[in-house]
Amino acid sequence: xxxxERQSMDxxxxxxxxxxxxxxxxxxxxxxxxxxxxxxxxxxxVMPGMPPQVICYERADDIAxxxxxxxxxxxxxxxxxxxxxxxxxxxxxxxxxxxxxxLLDPHxxxxxxxxxxxxxxxxxTFGKHxxxxxxxxxxxxxxxxxxxxxxxxxxxxxxxxxxVGAQVMAEGVAQVWPGMPVDKALVEDGRVVGVRLVDQxxxxxxxxxxxxxxxxxxxxxxxxxGDGPVGPVGRGLDDAMGMPHGHTRRDWALGMKMVVDLPExxxxxxxxxLHTFGYPEPDIFGFLYVLPGRVASLGxxxxxxxxxxVRTAYRYLQHWITHPYLWQHLKGGVMRSWGAKxxxxxxxxxxxxxxxxxxxxIGEGSGTTxxxxxxxxxxxxxxxxxxAEGVLExxxxxxxxxxxxxxxxxxxxRRASHLEAEAKVAEKSRDGFGKGFIQGLMGMALTGxxxxxxxxxxxxxxxHERVPTLEETYYPQIPAxxxxxxxxxxxxxxxxxxxxxxxxxxxxxxxxxxxxxxxxQDALLLGGKVQAPFGYADHVVFVDxxxxxxxxxxxxxDMCSGQAITMNPExxxxxxDREKCVHxxxxxxxxxxxxxxxxxxxxxxxxxxxxxxxxAEN
Numbered sequence: 001x002x003x004x005e006r007q008s009m010d011x012x013x014x015x016x017x018x019x020x021x022x023x024x025x026x027x028x029x030x031x032x033x034x035x036x037x038x039x040x041x042x043x044x045x046v047m048p049g050m051p052p053q054v055i056c057y058e059r060a061d062d063i064a065x066x067x068x069x070x071x072x073x074x075x076x077x078x079x080x081x082x083x084x085x086x087x088x089x090x091x092x093x094x095x096x097x098x099x100x101x102x103l104l105d106p107h108x109x110x111x112x113x114x115x116x117x118x119x120x121x122x123x124x125t126f127g128k129h130x131x132x133x134x135x136x137x138x139x140x141x142x143x144x145x146x147x148x149x150x151x152x153x154x155x156x157x158x159x160x161x162x163x164v165g166a167q168v169m170a171e172g173v174a175q176v177w178p179g180m181p182v183d184k185a186l187v188e189d190g191r192v193v194g195v196r197l198v199d200q201x202x203x204x205x206x207x208x209x210x211x212x213x214x215x216x217x218x219x220x221x222x223x224x225x226g227d228g229p230v231g232p233v234g235r236g237l238d239d240a241m242g243m244p245h246g247h248t249r250r251d252w253a254l255g256m257k258m259v260v261d262l263p264e265x266x267x268x269x270x271x272x273x274l275h276t277f278g279y280p281e282p283d284i285f286g287f288l289y290v291l292p293g294r295v296a297s298l299g300x301x302x303x304x305x306x307x308x309x310v311r312t313a314y315r316y317l318q319h320w321i322t323h324p325y326l327w328q329h330l331k332g333g334v335m336r337s338w339g340a341k342x343x344x345x346x347x348x349x350x351x352x353x354x355x356x357x358x359x360x361x362i363g364e365g366s367g368t369t370x371x372x373x374x375x376x377x378x379x380x381x382x383x384x385x386x387x388a389e390g391v392l393e394x395x396x397x398x399x400x401x402x403x404x405x406x407x408x409x410x411x412x413x414r415r416a417s418h419l420e421a422e423a424k425v426a427e428k429s430r431d432g433f434g435k436g437f438i439q440g441l442m443g444m445a446l447t448g449x450x451x452x453x454x455x456x457x458x459x460x461x462x463x464h465e466r467v468p469t470l471e472e473t474y475y476p477q478i479p480a481x482x483x484x485x486x487x488x489x490x491x492x493x494x495x496x497x498x499x500x501x502x503x504x505x506x507x508x509x510x511x512x513x514x515x516x517x518x519x520x521q522d523a524l525l526l527g528g529k530v531q532a533p534f535g536y537a538d539h540v541v542f543v544d545x546x547x548x549x550x551x552x553x554x555x556x557x558d559m560c561s562g563q564a565i566t567m568n569p570e571x572x573x574x575x576x577d578r579e580k581c582v583h584x585x586x587x588x589x590x591x592x593x594x595x596x597x598x599x600x601x602x603x604x605x606x607x608x609x610x611x612x613x614x615x616a617e618n
Contacts, residue, residue: 011218012221013221015055021368021383024380024388025226025387034173069154069259074153095149108506110281179533194223198609223358259335260295273289337527339584342584346369524580538576545573555592561582
């Protein structure tokens with residue numbers, strides 16, 4: 001199919017992915033392409049007499065679909081919109097209160113280091129005499145400055161993207177096309193010359209079917225890639241161009257979240273920000289942001305360094321919600337929407353080549369996430385603004401989009417900014433978590449208070465090198481013979497293993513209330529809408545079936561946010577149902593088996609695909 005004739009279209013700039021980074025890029029670029037009198041400030045190379053032709057393709061069916069609630073200092077966003085009023089955007093408010101709380105395990109079921117158990121015991125024994133200690137929680141009496149978000153904003157990224165997209169489209173310069181997945185970048189003699197859209201009218205295996213239509217080639221002088229950390233275009237470029245020496249992408253987290261109508265009894269004020277750690281597993285961080293209208297965005301982050309082979313985000317989210325410290329505010333609440341997303345926690349260490357001949361990288365996929373402050377939206381936005389300023393500079397000077405010119409116009413800007421300075425400080429801040437939870441907290445504190453001068457050494461092995469087997473993890477709590485029996489029973493039922501194991505080691509069952517606490521399947525039905533348009537190939541592929549058959553963990557199943565990957569009752573390769581896939585990408589980095597040709601990858605390939613979760617609030 002790659003050799004067949006395809007339709008082609010020429011534009012000046014083609015963009016992939018509409019997130020905060022692309023929002024910053026297109027907003028800044030659009031403002032600079034036209035003069036105040038309505039004439040082009042620079043001329044298009046493909047349509048002389050017109051402003052440059054700019055088009056952006058987004059995989060999701062809407063630019064507001066499938067993203068999440070965030071808290072951000074919003075420095076770059078406010079610089080772009082100096083008169084920004086939170087009331088302009090639904091579900092947006094200024095940060096007014098902040099708390100950080102350490103949650104103890106009320107059930108004794110989580111896996112905690114001995115030293116942590118001793119510390120928890122001391123808190124329970126002596127903490128009752130301290131004003132900031134509860135029966136199962138400790139509120140930090142002081143929040144380190146590097147963690148504070150005041151003055152900042154809490155908002156729904158979906159609603160914000162929609163607002164930004166309307167501003168961009170109103171300028172009349174750039175076009176944004178949702179529901180148009182991009183297959184790959186077009187590379188000719190080491191230069192990126194555009195992108196290829198995904199083939200349509202194919203079987204799930206990608207073979208031509210009725211109504212077959214080859215994906216169009218979009219040729220452009222500049223290709224801007226902002227399709228996120230699991231985006232196939234960015235990852236394809238990493239394969240083609242390689243990564244800078246010493247840069248890897250081994251640190252990830254899955255964010256699973258909800259938007260909730262708070263009960264009348266809840267007294268948390270608008271703009272309240274809460275961050276938690278310590279429960280349901282010590283390494284799992286949680287958040288709750290109170291938005292306007294008694295609505296909250298809340299959820300957890302399950303990191304890749306949590307070396308539990310049956311880790312699962314959804315059940316952990318339920319246990320987190322029902323922790324006594326949170327349940328007092330949430331009991332009686334109602335879920336409005338739900339979703340999940342992979343986060344690249346490697347930060348600057350995961351930065352690819354930012355530019356090359358004919359292309360530039362922005363956003364989270366370019367390594368903008370700050371893993372010390374736990375922020376990424378404003379950093380991504382800022383990277384987009386910086387690229388747009390550089391592109392405008394090159395356009396006005398009539399210079400080509402060569403690697404050297406883009407490096408001078410964009411990369412130099414980024415290196416001289418607070419984005420780079422703060423990324424350097426944060427680069428090694430979470431290394432300690434590879435050795436343990438306590439080491440991780442010590443490492444964050446060392447990094448934060450010394451501004452990166454001191455750090456805790458870490459463990460950055462690939463998943464296939466560090467994830468233990470089930471037998472190693474639960475010995476002697478669960479005998480190997482019993483684990484084998486549980487695995488066989490779950491396989492026969494086509495069920496994930498995590499519920500059986502968590503029940504066995506003492507986690508209480510979740511008592512569903514039909515409103516906030518619902519089954520995973522009901523969350524898919526009630527908390528959003530999952531779509532998989534007909535005529536596209538499956539985007540989750542198990543590269544080497546033999547490795548899947550030999551795998552005893554199958555973390556891809558346990559961590560699948562939408563239960564789209566399930567146990568195969570006939571053994572062998574797990575089953576994939578794209579009608580349930582929310583495109584979180586967790587399967588890509590949770591697989592515990594190495595790719596047969598590249599030890600930096602796993603045996604799961606996450607390719608370009610349409611559809612996903614529809615949830616403009618979350």
